[in-house]
Amino acid sequence: MNSRELSLVATATLVGAFASAIALRFFHRSQTHPSKSKTNPSQNGTVSSSTDPFDPSKRKEYLSWDDYFMAIAFLSAERSKDPNRQVGACLVSQDGIILGIGYNGFPRGCSDDKLPWAKKSKTGNPLDTKYPYVCHAEVNAILNTNHASAAGQVRKHQPAMSEIHLKYDEH
Numbered sequence: 001m002n003s004r005e006l007s008l009v010a011t012a013t014l015v016g017a018f019a020s021a022i023a024l025r026f027f028h029r030s031q032t033h034p035s036k037s038k039t040n041p042s043q044n045g046t047v048s049s050s051t052d053p054f055d056p057s058k059r060k061e062y063l064s065w066d067d068y069f070m071a072i073a074f075l076s077a078e079r080s081k082d083p084n085r086q087v088g089a090c091l092v093s094q095d096g097i098i099l100g101i102g103y104n105g106f107p108r109g110c111s112d113d114k115l116p117w118a119k120k121s122k123t124g125n126p127l128d129t130k131y132p133y134v135c136h137a138e139v140n141a142i143l144n145t146n147h148a149s150a151a152g153q154v155r156k157h158q159p160a161m162s163e164i165h166l167k168y169d170e171h
């Protein structure tokens, strides 16, 4: 195993551990505070709490910003059609505004069913693999941004990505 493969395995392990930590945290919270995290079946996605209606203090068990953005990235990864690796990305400005989200997949307009998802080609032709076609989750997050809001942010904080962004701007 070369150093690139080693670092990929290490990254995948870290991401897996982080996902498990978030899942465990949600699970633990719903076990320890069953009355505070009831999903109301009549309102999809809403959570109701039974607290003292006269208590003026704010709720304490709310999600941190990091967990919130990471959870959005993990949810986005679930949309990926890649059978080997599902990656999600959530692009956030320095002041905590979501600029774009994405997952690894073929470019818009290219059929998920017609292009290959293989990692290796039986004939040795790289065009029979996914690699020439698939867009990384981070790139899709940039391509999915609202350009007006992303313009300054991407250039300022992600020099490597800004090149891609600028190229995309030109088209």
Ligand SMILES: Nc1ccn([C@H]2C[C@H](O)[C@@H](COP(=O)(O)O)O2)c(=O)n1
Pocket: 082, 084, 085, 086, 087, 103, 104, 105, 119, 134, 135, 136, 137, 138
């Ligand atoms: N930063 C990254 C790295 C990889 N991806 C995607 C691109 C492919 O769909 C997949 C890698 O496939 P593998 O070689 O592990 O079979 O992960 C990405 O979106 N962002």
